[in-house]
Amino acid sequence: MAQSIDTLVIIGVTGDLSSRLLLPALGELLTRDRKRKLNLVGVGAEDWDDAKLIQTVKTAFETSSAKGAAVSALIKGARYVQADVTSLDDVRRFIDGVDGVPALYFALPPAVTAQCCALLEQTGLPDGTVLALEKPFGTDEKSAHALNEQLLRLVPEGRVFRVDHFLGKSTVLNLLGLRFANRVFEPLWNREHIEKIDIVFDEQLGLEGRARYYDTAGAMVDMIQSHLLQVLAVVTMEPPATLDERDVRAGRATALRATHVFGDDAASSSRRARYTGGKIGRRTLPAYKDEKGVDPAHKTETLAELTVEVRNWRWSGVPLTMRSGKALGSNRSEIVITFRNPPEVATGFGGTREPNVLRIGMGPDRMELRVNINGPGDPMVLDQTVFTAEFGEGELLAYGEVLSGLLDADPMLSIRGDAAEECWRIIDTVRAAWADDVVPLQSYPAGSKGPATWAPLG
Ligand SMILES: NC(=O)C1=CN([C@@H]2O[C@H](COP(=O)(O)OP(=O)(O)OC[C@H]3O[C@@H](n4cnc5c(N)ncnc54)[C@H](OP(=O)(O)O)[C@@H]3O)[C@@H](O)[C@H]2O)C=CC1
Numbered sequence: 001m002a003q004s005i006d007t008l009v010i011i012g013v014t015g016d017l018s019s020r021l022l023l024p025a026l027g028e029l030l031t032r033d034r035k036r037k038l039n040l041v042g043v044g045a046e047d048w049d050d051a052k053l054i055q056t057v058k059t060a061f062e063t064s065s066a067k068g069a070a071v072s073a074l075i076k077g078a079r080y081v082q083a084d085v086t087s088l089d090d091v092r093r094f095i096d097g098v099d100g101v102p103a104l105y106f107a108l109p110p111a112v113t114a115q116c117c118a119l120l121e122q123t124g125l126p127d128g129t130v131l132a133l134e135k136p137f138g139t140d141e142k143s144a145h146a147l148n149e150q151l152l153r154l155v156p157e158g159r160v161f162r163v164d165h166f167l168g169k170s171t172v173l174n175l176l177g178l179r180f181a182n183r184v185f186e187p188l189w190n191r192e193h194i195e196k197i198d199i200v201f202d203e204q205l206g207l208e209g210r211a212r213y214y215d216t217a218g219a220m221v222d223m224i225q226s227h228l229l230q231v232l233a234v235v236t237m238e239p240p241a242t243l244d245e246r247d248v249r250a251g252r253a254t255a256l257r258a259t260h261v262f263g264d265d266a267a268s269s270s271r272r273a274r275y276t277g278g279k280i281g282r283r284t285l286p287a288y289k290d291e292k293g294v295d296p297a298h299k300t301e302t303l304a305e306l307t308v309e310v311r312n313w314r315w316s317g318v319p320l321t322m323r324s325g326k327a328l329g330s331n332r333s334e335i336v337i338t339f340r341n342p343p344e345v346a347t348g349f350g351g352t353r354e355p356n357v358l359r360i361g362m363g364p365d366r367m368e369l370r371v372n373i374n375g376p377g378d379p380m381v382l383d384q385t386v387f388t389a390e391f392g393e394g395e396l397l398a399y400g401e402v403l404s405g406l407l408d409a410d411p412m413l414s415i416r417g418d419a420a421e422e423c424w425r426i427i428d429t430v431r432a433a434w435a436d437d438v439v440p441l442q443s444y445p446a447g448s449k450g451p452a453t454w455a456p457l458g
């Protein structure tokens, strides 16, 4: 812990992200770091007061069993400021009231964040201020670039945190150790030995009342543009010399710069679909188009798939497919690495010819390696056996890792500005093809595996 922030200002503290994800993770972090001294200021448009904020913080902290000196001190001093952060006077008021060096966490709709940042150019910021912005960062490559320029007028790059909580997931962090601290995987981690890589994030969750945001985002922007491309960057990056943010972020950004839609053909490399009514366990879900707040004219996809390639010596020609969707029959969150078959298997062997497969689960955090061995019974008949390892849960929730980096001013888990733009560059041609209806919007019943014609991944 190398604390450099005195006050965490959560702007949009009355919203879902703050109460469901940020505050519980903060409680967990303060439970671990008992010596951390942190003030909390909540900013929101709602007519709340300090007592209401404190009650919200306590309720959120209970969900992560937060306790200890740092927790009690933060709760005692928590302060609420009612403000419309698109009003210059209101922004000036809450900035002037901040003690010490602040981290401003924008837990706001992205368009409101951009408006607020424009006003901060007029008010100025205390020395050392750190800014944390949620995804989606911009709405396309051009707007992400403009937002980067705007932020750099406020603070230097090292103090801008473009948050992607998937980078804080313990399995994604474990990937660094798995890849770069072992002799057995890295020499095989290339086009000579790997046939394909699939990164899958299927959810049973449906819209969950998030139409205001999701109906203009869809699965491609909500999950692939941000989270899954970041996972892909960690899977495909070159070994960093150190875990310093300069090496790790440069490694991820370089991998993303080399990433392109497979064959530059958005039509054959992407698929999209939207759920119709159905049952997930005991829950009955209406069709997405009938959910409250949805405008069917947006043709928002709730399931997206995209195959890309990383154009460098290591990965040339290897298809990397990302898929994410909502209202599916089961939760599935994993990276699946399928190896090429051996060049020759001795004549005389019977049994399986399945390839070696490495599965890395992103919750539950586990690893599974499938290998062919002379199994029980006839020794000339090959069987596939599975080595498994439980990674165990990380010390902190993903947002706890993110907040820890933010409060200690270590941007290793933050997306560098150029990388944020690259992620839009990668998907922008696909979104244009979808807008032109080059790729049909298919459908699948809620609770199913997706459209019946889609081949399963991994
Ligand atoms: N919720 C989630 O699971 C996740 C969210 N995110 C990202 O986090 C961000 C916030 O999302 P989420 O919390 O879900 O959204 P919500 O709509 O639940 O919360 C946004 C908050 O911002 C407040 N707000 C809006 N305009 C203003 C304004 N002018 N002045 C002051 N406060 C304002 C809203 O207040 P009011 O309701 O009164 O308008 C609301 O409390 C988004 O960028 C989202 O993509 C990222 C990962 C997960």
Ligand SMILES: O=C1O[C@H](COP(=O)(O)O)[C@@H](O)[C@H](O)[C@H]1O
Pocket: 165, 203, 205, 222, 223, 398
């Ligand atoms: O950011 C988001 O992530 C969640 C999934 O993340 P998890 O940490 O809850 O597993 C996803 O449901 C949501 O749509 C998306 O906005």
